[in-house]
Amino acid sequence: MAQVTDSFTFNRQQFMKNRTVMAPMTNMQSHEDGTLHERELRWLTRRAEGDFGMIVTCASHVRKDAKAWHGQLGFFDDSLLPGLREIPRELHRHGALAIAQLFHGGVRSTSKTTGQQPVAPSVVHQDFKDFEVPRALSEKEILEIIQDFKAAAVRAHKAGFDGVEIHGANGYLFTQFISTVTNLRTDKWGGSLSNRARFLFEVLKEIRSACPSPFIVGVRLLPEDTAKARGFDIDETCQLLEQMPEYKVDYIHLSGRDVRAKPWKYPEGSRTILARFRQSLPSTIALIAAGGIKTEGDCEAAFRDGADLVAVATAAITEPDWPKKIAKPGFMPKALPLTVAEARERAISEPFIEYLKTMKMVKSE
Numbered sequence: 001m002a003q004v005t006d007s008f009t010f011n012r013q014q015f016m017k018n019r020t021v022m023a024p025m026t027n028m029q030s031h032e033d034g035t036l037h038e039r040e041l042r043w044l045t046r047r048a049e050g051d052f053g054m055i056v057t058c059a060s061h062v063r064k065d066a067k068a069w070h071g072q073l074g075f076f077d078d079s080l081l082p083g084l085r086e087i088p089r090e091l092h093r094h095g096a097l098a099i100a101q102l103f104h105g106g107v108r109s110t111s112k113t114t115g116q117q118p119v120a121p122s123v124v125h126q127d128f129k130d131f132e133v134p135r136a137l138s139e140k141e142i143l144e145i146i147q148d149f150k151a152a153a154v155r156a157h158k159a160g161f162d163g164v165e166i167h168g169a170n171g172y173l174f175t176q177f178i179s180t181v182t183n184l185r186t187d188k189w190g191g192s193l194s195n196r197a198r199f200l201f202e203v204l205k206e207i208r209s210a211c212p213s214p215f216i217v218g219v220r221l222l223p224e225d226t227a228k229a230r231g232f233d234i235d236e237t238c239q240l241l242e243q244m245p246e247y248k249v250d251y252i253h254l255s256g257r258d259v260r261a262k263p264w265k266y267p268e269g270s271r272t273i274l275a276r277f278r279q280s281l282p283s284t285i286a287l288i289a290a291g292g293i294k295t296e297g298d299c300e301a302a303f304r305d306g307a308d309l310v311a312v313a314t315a316a317i318t319e320p321d322w323p324k325k326i327a328k329p330g331f332m333p334k335a336l337p338l339t340v341a342e343a344r345e346r347a348i349s350e351p352f353i354e355y356l357k358t359m360k361m362v363k364s365e
């Protein structure tokens, strides 16, 4: 069984000094026009100094109207390249792999951030704050967005990133296509599972053709329904995993609530979601576990169920040096919420502090 301190190599070339991943985190610290701000770079670099083996950026939009938050980092234009180049340059200086998470918000890219009506596979009403009725994408627009993802991946490659992670989780555009609730299309982009997954697989095909190995291509996937995204089935997700070798995917990043969780569908079953993922994925494709990982015991539970790497979000907020501390007996990350001063000490700047306050991860003072 792997240990968190063991190294890992992708494609026999891309070396990770340990098995730790900083999970993607929206932090709203960049400029309004999508260019990198010093404070987002500092937030990432501080975690590389803390010895994370791989750092994934925030969900970053691949076209202007795919943006879902203020201060979101963009990958939609070559004019962003000077800023983007700084991320891998700094992360590599500290020995971390740099991965760009590529994103389109779909119905969640509302006019508040884009100035335009949101788009989605189908016009479906959803119950979330700031919901706006979307417009259904035409086939021509779907094909354009696929090309936007390809162009963004090429840009990441040019900027010196080691790879990209497609954000196929948490209720954004890819999940809006895969979901049986939000995709009601009757053309080749809706209906059967293979039609609903076509958008994801076409994006992967295009990216791989433009960015051959050893450039890393990962996919973040939602295994089943959550409060925010409905219309998912663990058995369907496992069927998608079985198809991943065809698209030369290097890793799957499970977006979970708890690494030890069993599926809603099979609560009495013996296997966790993670173990089911591992069983459906060939061993040549790495599996990243995320969800509630804090201690070495949590890492062990993930490795036991077949994870190759462990990703943390919350623990990377409270403990920028988590990889250096994790193997110390009895280590437990600082509990949330942080005070504003504690957040600042951890290279977290005001826009992110305000965002974390809305999640009660930083105290409102």
Ligand SMILES: Cc1cc2nc3c(=O)[nH]c(=O)nc-3n(C[C@H](O)[C@H](O)[C@H](O)COP(=O)(O)O)c2cc1C
Pocket (backbone or CB within 6 Å): 023, 024, 025, 026, 027, 057, 058, 059, 101, 167, 169, 170, 220, 255, 256, 257, 290, 291, 292, 293, 311, 312, 313, 314, 315
């Ligand atoms: C502040 C914050 C921002 C997040 N932003 C993203 C994101 O941009 N992309 C993504 O895939 N997941 C995002 N997540 C989810 C995390 O990557 C992670 O899967 C989740 O928090 C569970 O891990 P944890 O228990 O270690 O926090 C975010 C989580 C937090 C706390």
